[in-house]
Amino acid sequence: MRVPSPLIRGLVGSCIVAATSLVTSVVPPSSWVASLPIASDMRHSLPGRMTALAFMVFGLGLLVWAWLSVGREVLAGVRHRLIPLTVIWSAPLLLMPPLFSRDAWSYAAQGALVAKGFDPYSVGPGVLSGRVIEAVDPMWMATPAPYGPLPLAYGGLVARLTLDPYVLMLAHRALALLGIVLIAWAVPRLAVACRVDPNVATWLVVANPVLITHGLGAAHNDVLMLGLACSAFAVALTGRWGTAAVIAGVAAAVKAPGGLVVIAIAAVMSPLAGRARARLASLCIAGAVSVLTLVTIGELTGVGSGWLSALDVPGLVKSPLSIANLIGMGTSGVLEWLGADTAAEQALQIVRLLGILTALGLIAVLGLRSHIHQAARAVGIALLAVVLLGPTAHDWYFLWCLPFLAVARPGRRLTTALVGVSLILTIAAPLNSSLRGAAVPILVTTSLVIVVVGTLLGHLRTLQPAKPSKPTQPASATPTTV
Template sequence: MPGTPRYAVIRYLGFAGAVLLAVAAYLGGALPPLPRNANPVALAQHGNGGWVMLTWLLGTSLLVWAWWSARYADPPIRWIYVTVGLWLLPLLVAPPLGSRDVYSYACQGAVYDAGGDPYTHGVAELGCPWLSTVTPMWRDTPAPYGPVFVLLAGAAVALGGTLWGSIALLRALTLIGVVLMALCVPALARRCGVQPGRALWLALACPLVAVHLVSGAHNDALMVGLLVAGLLVVAARPGHAGVLLAGGVLLGLAIAVKITAVVVVPFAALAAIPGPYRLPALLRHGAWVAAGVVAALLGSTLASGLGLGWVAGLSHSGDSVQWTSPPTALGIFIEYLGRPFGLRYHAVPVTRALGLVVLAVVLVVLWWRARHRNPLFGAGLALAATVALAPVFHPWYATWPLAVLAATTERIRWFVVPVAVACFLTLPDGNNLARFTKFQGTLFMAILTVVIAYRGLRWARAHRRAREAERAGSAAR
């Protein structure tokens, strides 16, 4: 129970971890570049590399330990709200941690607020008053986000005025997403027969939420919040046209923040059926969900005044090449194999393309199996497959499937272990550890990918044989 010493230790050690991470953010987080006339105090702060690493590692470890310790518990909802709120407070008043993406958001918002089109060129060409804060790799890249987020980023800059005012409002948007998760995950869990407190703890208390969604102000928070809300609305009243339309609108808004949310739409259409799966029922009720999605996408696109340029911007999302993506790691590994023989070839584009083909097949199989099972769990698996097979992986991507899977299944070990590992992948200043462990990480991920694929094929064969034996036994009877 929450009144026991164990729960008090979990709450306050996690809070201590959050405080240490806030200290790491001040000492060497994702801070703007120092001006040439920086005062000695600021320069000294940026020279404390050892203290930055110590506070980051200890703070992350405490937060992960606290989250991990209660992964099988079912705490009261109110206790979780208070605990997570306590953990978020230090990070809300600290500089961004673990990523510099929020500066890109601010610059894209500034371009839009000034009447420019962030989908045509990068912020370097279109002009941004805070260009020096943006990671050089992304200064010449058009915005890869949907029209809803560009509208919101523009509003944040218009209202915030300064860089830090804009960041504060962008963080407020992430809090809206976190609040939607906090309200919807327990209700979704109840519908799926999962303990609501356990589901909420896994989804909300995860350190990735505090560090990347809130401190880093990633727009993934808003996408996940809208996505979970849309799934809950659809599942709440299957067969009710108006409710399904509203659920589709929420899902469409999620897609108009980040396109990734589109993979859940076919599963939401299955959840819209009030009874057993039938194709006419799918067409009749799923059409309302699809109509809501299309209405939200068209409405937000028209409201932005930028047309469909955001679709073209998606092509640059794979510019980063890191071993944390299994298809990318496999391509890098194949390239390494040719080096001793003097062979130079580019395997990464090929393995990435194959990964997308495999993803398409997996999504179809998951949808087909979800027809007569829990389609909401299928949506979580679809998001997990998307994260695993996408050309690029960043730690905050793990929050996409986490929120849905936590609410739809009791079998959690297979996805909470990778999430816990992902918490340690980014340094306070936004650098990814993958940059410094390219060879070792590539070797590990390539071997892991082959082993998982081999075991998956063995499981599929065994499952097929079991079904054939069952059919043969039924025919004999």
């Protein structure tokens, strides 16, 4: 039996994911999805939800398998039309409910707050009523928005036209789509500048199933932040560092970590290593332009800069993907077991603070010491440090560092690691907050994920072509010097 081409496998997998999202995704009860004949019946029964989850994992497995098959050929030097391929794999998800996360419904409600004249940095969606808050996670109903002024102002504009939460969600997915377009434009240019095969970088980043499912499918505004950050670096490499610094400020106006691309911009401004004063001056200038842009956006949109006081909101989630959280929760558990309840309550906050300080110290070192040839890697490591050492981390945060590490001349080990993490985060995506407290679905889905991940991990061994062995020279041969 002939195996379908990767394009067909990926498309079928994406269609399965799209179809099952009609059952597995949390949607407003007033939306059209909630009243679909078959999907609504499956949604309200445990066997129906479990069937949909099983097919969801299977569809994700097909998509990842197709991506790995294309990658094996790309890494071997075969040229692929990766942008059309990504478009085909992404198309089935464009109008579907948000995958794996309820954040897009929070975006919709926060836009409604702006449209209604509320300060989204002072109050949460709970002050609203009606269908716009039907699908918002109860955990975030009373919390202010931790996002920059740009997506909030945009959400407010759309909310003045309609308060239909599904339409508002699609509007934010359009922002994610714009982010992917920017990434697809910037990554090949960064790869060429960094002397990396642009075809390999495009496969590793743009066609990555994490970007397709978590980025576009979940409609996270992180994708727009990332697209702007990548574009800022690409523009800086053309010599227009002032424009690049402005774009970096726009990226920070979506989410604060986007501003870390100023590390790369400063490296372009003072490309020689070892000149700390010149690099510090470049960082100050690029940083000042970015901050000025950020403040200006806040004032022009009328949203302001109150979001800086709400940056600790994501820390309410004690994610195990954050090293600081793992150490803090472990320390807190031990102290609680020993009877030191007061110390146990403080342990997590202290460890989180140490993690943030460590990340800031690493960012300072990278900003002052990394020269132009290490700029991409420096930004990638800085963003990775924010994810792993910050107060919280979600699986889609991996996207923050992916483009920069992908163009930083990754060797076999780093490439394999990036592919392996992408594989796991894609297949394990259904184990999200929508399964919170549902013991049976969690156990069954975890078992399915382990089986699929275990099957696909075997493909990593043969993903990259083996390096040709060097011929052994005879003992009498005289080495040639260049």
